Amino acid sequence: MIEAIDIHKSFDDKEVLKGISTKFEKGKTNLIIGQSGSGKTVLLKSLVGLHDITSGDIRYDDNSFLSMDNASKKRLRQDIGMLFQGSALFDSLTVEENVRFPLDMFTDWNLEKKRERANFCINRVKLENANHKFPSEISGGMQKRVAIARAIALNPKYLFCDEPNSGLDPRTSIVIDELIHEITKEFDMTTIVNTHDMNSVMGIGENIIFIYEGRKLWEGTKDDIFHVQNKELEDFIFASKLFKKIKENNG
Incomplete structure (x- = not known):
């Protein structure tokens, strides 16, 4: 499990992450979603240690990443797998x-x-x-x-995936999603996927957090998402006619 505790991140005088707290569960595909510029990529890079956070804490199985010495961080990084966008x-x-x-x-x-x-x-x-x-x-x-x-x-114990379906056709995207989901279960990893692909959300979204302007506005599963009472998330999800139709069919 990976836990984010009141994470703030600023670049110069601009605050990009504004107090995000959540838990990414072991053995599940945990998705971070949000529109471009929402802060989801900064959050992912902060969790993996590519950005130093301004305040808050990041815990890997109850061990504070910020309190680790360099040797401990090096050992942890060997437990991390990265799937880059390109x-x-x-x-x-x-x-x-x-x-x-x-x-x-x-x-x-x-x-x-x-x-x-x-x-x-x-x-x-x-x-x-x-x-x-x-x-x-x-x-x-x-x-x-x-x-x-x-x-x-x-x-690895932890797998980070940054926009894994970027540049892929819909059929291939499904193959990649299913593969990520399968290996997460098979190796009992804590997997975090940064995506804006709603097909991924509906296919493998076991635990989803929605980031909007640097804040976590919603958290739930793919089954919860059709009953959401959040305008920003609704606007993000149902921007396409396809998902508007799915929502209508689901009640």
Whole structure:
């Protein structure tokens, strides 16, 4: 579990996060949603330690991240998997080498063991026979699956996904969502997904927080969202005719 406690974050004189408190539960896909500029990306980067917060606390399984010394933070970061918006693969490395990269960086395993783990992760995301291909030789959806395989290579306790469906077609997006959901359950991780994709919300949103102008305005599940009494969230969700129709059908 990851807990945010009264998080404030300012850049110079502009306050971007304004007292956000929430819990991201273990074994669930926890979603942060909100329009562009709402602060959801800043929140995600603050949780993972890419931004220093102005005040508040972040706790990983009851351990304060802010109170950790550098050695403890380094150990924690080895328990964190990151799925970046643009996949962030190394163009000059093969699929297998990309997946093996964190193992090369953070373990003293021999090459055979690292290859074995990389192959396990590649097969888990259903990319058999792609080991020796380069990122430029595979599709965007396949690149995203490579990035997921790399993110789970160190068997992390926590998985952060920044706009995982960015640039993907709807069908491929569903595949990526289902894969993230499956591995969250399979490895019992605390997964946090930053997204504005309502298909993701309705597909895998087990715990959802809605950020608006730096504040948490709502929290619930995908089943709760149709009964929401919050104008800003309603405007965000039902901006499309599709979701207006879904709401009408649900009562």
